Amino acid sequence: MRSPLAGAGRIRHGRGVTGFDDRSGPTRRAMLAMLPALAVSGCGAAAGVPPLRVWAMSYEGDYSPFLMPDFTAATGIPVDVQSLPTTASHEKLLTAHAGNALPDVLMLFNGWVREFAMIGAVAPVPSPTLVARLFPGVRDPLRIGGIDYAVPWSVAPQVQYFRRDIVGGAGYATPPLDWAGWLRMARAIKRRRPDEYVFLMLLNWPDALLTMMTQAGATMLRDQATRGNFRSDPVRHAFAFYAQLFAEGLAPRALSTEVQDPLAAFAQGYFAIWPSGPTTLLDLRRRAGEIPPNRWSTARLAGPTGPGPVSGDSASLCVATTTTRPAAAWALVRHMTSRASELKFQRMIGNLPARIDAWNAPQLAQPVLAAFREQMADPAPIPPAVEWERIKGEVQLAAERVIRELQTIEQALTALDDRVDRLLAQRRALVAAGKIA
Amino acid sequence: MTREARAGWLFTAPVLTIIIAVFVLPTLLAMGIAFTDYSIYALADPGNLHVVGFDNFATLFATPLFWRAIGNTLLFAGLGVPMAIGASLFAALLLNDATVRWKPLWRVALFAPYVTSIVATAVVWRFLFNTRFGLVNQALGVIGVPAIDWLGDPNTSIPAILIFVTWKIFGYNMIVFTAALAAVPQDLMEAARLDGAGPWTRFRHVTLPAIGPTLVLAGMMSVAGFLQIFAEPYVMTLGGPAQSTTTILYFMFEEGFKWWNLGQASAVAFILFLMILAVTLVQTRYARRNEWL
Numbered sequence: 095m096r097s098p099l100a101g102a103g104r105i106r107h108g109r110g111v112t113g114f115d116d117r118s119g120p121t122r123r124a125m126l127a128m129l130p131a132l133a134v135s136g137c138g139a140a141a142g143v144p145p146l147r148v149w150a151m152s153y154e155g156d157y158s159p160f161l162m163p164d165f166t167a168a169t170g171i172p173v174d175v176q177s178l179p180t181t182a183s184h185e186k187l188l189t190a191h192a193g194n195a196l197p198d199v200l201m202l203f204n205g206w207v208r209e210f211a212m213i214g215a216v217a218p219v220p221s222p223t224l225v226a227r228l229f230p231g232v233r234d235p236l237r238i239g240g241i242d243y244a245v246p247w248s249v250a251p252q253v254q255y256f257r258r259d260i261v262g263g264a265g266y267a268t269p270p271l272d273w274a275g276w277l278r279m280a281r282a283i284k285r286r287r288p289d290e291y292v293f294l295m296l297l298n299w300p301d302a303l304l305t306m307m308t309q310a311g312a313t314m315l316r317d318q319a320t321r322g323n324f325r326s327d328p329v330r331h332a333f334a335f336y337a338q339l340f341a342e343g344l345a346p347r348a349l350s351t352e353v354q355d356p357l358a359a360f361a362q363g364y365f366a367i368w369p370s371g372p373t374t375l376l377d378l379r380r381r382a383g384e385i386p387p388n389r390w391s392t393a394r395l396a397g398p399t400g401p402g403p404v405s406g407d408s409a410s411l412c413v414a415t416t417t418t419r420p421a422a423a424w425a426l427v428r429h430m431t432s433r434a435s436e437l438k439f440q441r442m443i444g445n446l447p448a449r450i451d452a453w454n455a456p457q458l459a460q461p462v463l464a465a466f467r468e469q470m471a472d473p474a475p476i477p478p479a480v481e482w483e484r485i486k487g488e489v490q491l492a493a494e495r496v497i498r499e500l501q502t503i504e505q506a507l508t509a510l511d512d513r514v515d516r517l518l519a520q521r522r523a524l525v526a527a528g529k530i531a
Numbered sequence: 532m533t534r535e536a537r538a539g540w541l542f543t544a545p546v547l548t549i550i551i552a553v554f555v556l557p558t559l560l561a562m563g564i565a566f567t568d569y570s571i572y573a574l575a576d577p578g579n580l581h582v583v584g585f586d587n588f589a590t591l592f593a594t595p596l597f598w599r600a601i602g603n604t605l606l607f608a609g610l611g612v613p614m615a616i617g618a619s620l621f622a623a624l625l626l627n628d629a630t631v632r633w634k635p636l637w638r639v640a641l642f643a644p645y646v647t648s649i650v651a652t653a654v655v656w657r658f659l660f661n662t663r664f665g666l667v668n669q670a671l672g673v674i675g676v677p678a679i680d681w682l683g684d685p686n687t688s689i690p691a692i693l694i695f696v697t698w699k700i701f702g703y704n705m706i707v708f709t710a711a712l713a714a715v716p717q718d719l720m721e722a723a724r725l726d727g728a729g730p731w732t733r734f735r736h737v738t739l740p741a742i743g744p745t746l747v748l749a750g751m752m753s754v755a756g757f758l759q760i761f762a763e764p765y766v767m768t769l770g771g772p773a774q775s776t777t778t779i780l781y782f783m784f785e786e787g788f789k790w791w792n793l794g795q796a797s798a799v800a801f802i803l804f805l806m807i808l809a810v811t812l813v814q815t816r817y818a819r820r821n822e823w824l
Contacts, residue, residue, distance in 0.1 A: 181769075184789060185788040185789045188571075188574075188788070188789075188791050189788060191574070192574060192791075209571065212571075212572075212575045213571060213574045213575040214575060297771070297772065298769060298771055347680075347683060347772075348683055349682075349683065349768065349769065349771050349772055350769075351657060351682060351767065351768055351769055351771070352657075352661070352662070352682055352683050354657065354658070354661070480571060484790050491773075491774065494771070494772070494773050495773055498685060498772065498773050500685075500773060509595075516590070516593075516594075520568065520570055520572055520579075521572075524572060524579065529576075529579070
């Protein structure tokens with residue numbers, strides 16, 4: 095793939111779109127050649143078959159139009175993909191459901207599937223073959239009450255991207271995989287580079303801390319996930335370790351709105367270790383001019399005594415209950431999650447295939463994917479409360495208050511338990527009444 | 532009803548119908564929802580919807596973030612209104628001076644931020660406020676001020692956003708004040724000058740009474756605007772750092788649209804409505820007493 099179209103917001107695929115050559119991959123010229131076709135299909139005059147509508151977030155949304163020409167060629171059904179901004183997607187999807195305006199096929203982050211299944215927005219998976227032969231653990235959060243509501247599509251566990259030169263300069267070939275060793279290495283790097291940082295863990299992105307909590311052995315909700323369970327030793331342990339990284343100046347106290355271009359900062363050596371998902375592979379390839387491939391590599395995230403389960407933003411495909419063409423929609427899901435599509439997607443945006451049989455492909459044998467491959471088999475469990483997405487945010491806010499020295503860990507965890515208990519009040523009442531599990 | 536009154540109703544009927552359908556009715560419904568426990572569970576099953584009386588308000592008053600949001604909003608309004616009105620008035624007075632040349636050019640230049648997309652300008656300002664590369668810090672560095680973590684420090688995040696907001700909106704009131712200043716009677720001004728009044732006395736006793744009503748109106752609109760501040764923190768800081776820029780409206784947006792707690796969110800809207808109403812009433816009374824309205 096030579097010239098991927100970055101951030102292609104919205105690309106329509108009409109029937110008979112030409113100029114897309116599978117061998118050479120999408121080129122800018124091909125995309126330009128499609129523009130007149132867009133205008134035509136936009137008028138709905140192209141085929142008479144109305145397009146299936148797909149909503150997806152992030153790079154998945156930007157790049158899934160490239161998966162569609164094959165589907166359209168095989169079935170004659172055009173597909174209209176809309177890319178949603180990730181930060182606004184949850185409210186957009188909920189509002190769309192309330193307004194009866196969901197598309198036929200939608201992407202959901204795995205942590206949201208329970209919520210959207212509960213409100214009746216997404217339909218059960220009609221055929222077991224759609225969810226057969228998957229990596230164990232990938233399917234679990236998508237099964238609610240024994241029914242599958244989503245097909246795993248884009249698996250995105252976090253690993254640590256590290257600067258080989260900086261880590262090497264401190265005397266390490268690869269970062270240690272236990273916390274004590276990680277900290278020793280970080281201090282060694284900080285001694286050599288006192289003006290820069292070692293880690294990038296953005297203060298409003300909860301994955302790094304949640305991973306630490308899971309790895310420390312925390313069960314974050316108790317009593318059938320109706321109460322917070324944050325005043326526990328594993329959580330204290332994880333919070334203390336996380337806060338120490340900031341207190342010692344190993345990680346900058348920064349929000350995502352402040353580090354506007356983390357990749358450039360990584361390339362400049364502003365930090366050396368970056369816990370991130372596989373889509374960063376796309377950024378690194380696209381901007382190899384700033385940071386050549388020999389400067390970085392990947393390793394599994396460090397845990398208290400070694401690598402363990404890791405949380406991430408894996409995504410799945412669902413079909414809306416409101417679709418008027420469920421058969422076509424499921425056919426599209428089958429196409430988008432097929433081995434060929436998964437491999438093509440992996441080449442484009444880095445995200446990993448959920449099907450076991452895709453992993454024998456030579457493209458997945460690259461050394462930088464080894465860490466992902468090991469991590470795939472070990473996803474962090476998602477607590478079974480629809481409020482979980484919101485609770486994640488509260489956990490991170492509690493951590494931010496500790497890191498900014500507004501509260502002690504004990505104060506923050508007490509407030510967190512209190513807050514989470516309030517958020518779960520309605521769930522508690524419904525569980526007690528036997529209305530939900 | 533006289534013929535004239537009938538004609539009047541007839542002509543206003545279309546607009547009134549629309550206002551009732553898209554404004555009055557939804558507002559009443561929202562007020563109703565404020566007394567229910569409407570949440571994601573009610574979206575799943577309407578059977579989960581209950582009337583809970585004043586529970587939402589009780590919960591709100593027990594939520595620290597709600598008070599935090601009220602405090603932040605009052606801080607925005609308390610600092611922002613004088614800043615914005617002051618900047619507008621200052622710019623208008625400068626532009627009103629007879630010695631200023633190319634007035635239309637200045638007016639356009641100073642008004643331009645107001646009509647520029649807020650997201651685009653916010654992105655630019657985020658770069659300006661960047662701790663490491665930002666022009667604001669570089670300029671401060673020239674005069675020896677150490678680097679400030681504008682958007683990352685809970686103590687400077689509100690001032691940083693206020694600087695941006697003032698820059699963004701002062702052009703509007705500047706135009707309004709320019710129009711008002713044009714109406715200041717020049718004969719009074721000259722008489723005051725002949726009587727030996729200095730610039731401040733002339734401003735205080737001639738200009739200010741003449742533009743008083745405009746000033747009150749602009750102040751009222753600004754207070755109402757600042758109490759509803761949302762887009763700026765949403766784009767600049769996402770309510771952070773440490774929720775120091777979470778405003779009432781931002782809080783309401785998160786509760787209502789992000790997490791679908793419409794019961795709580797409507798309660799917040801209700802309180803915000805009362806706040807704006809109260810501020811407006813106070814200002815109107817004050818203006819009446821000074822015979823400006």
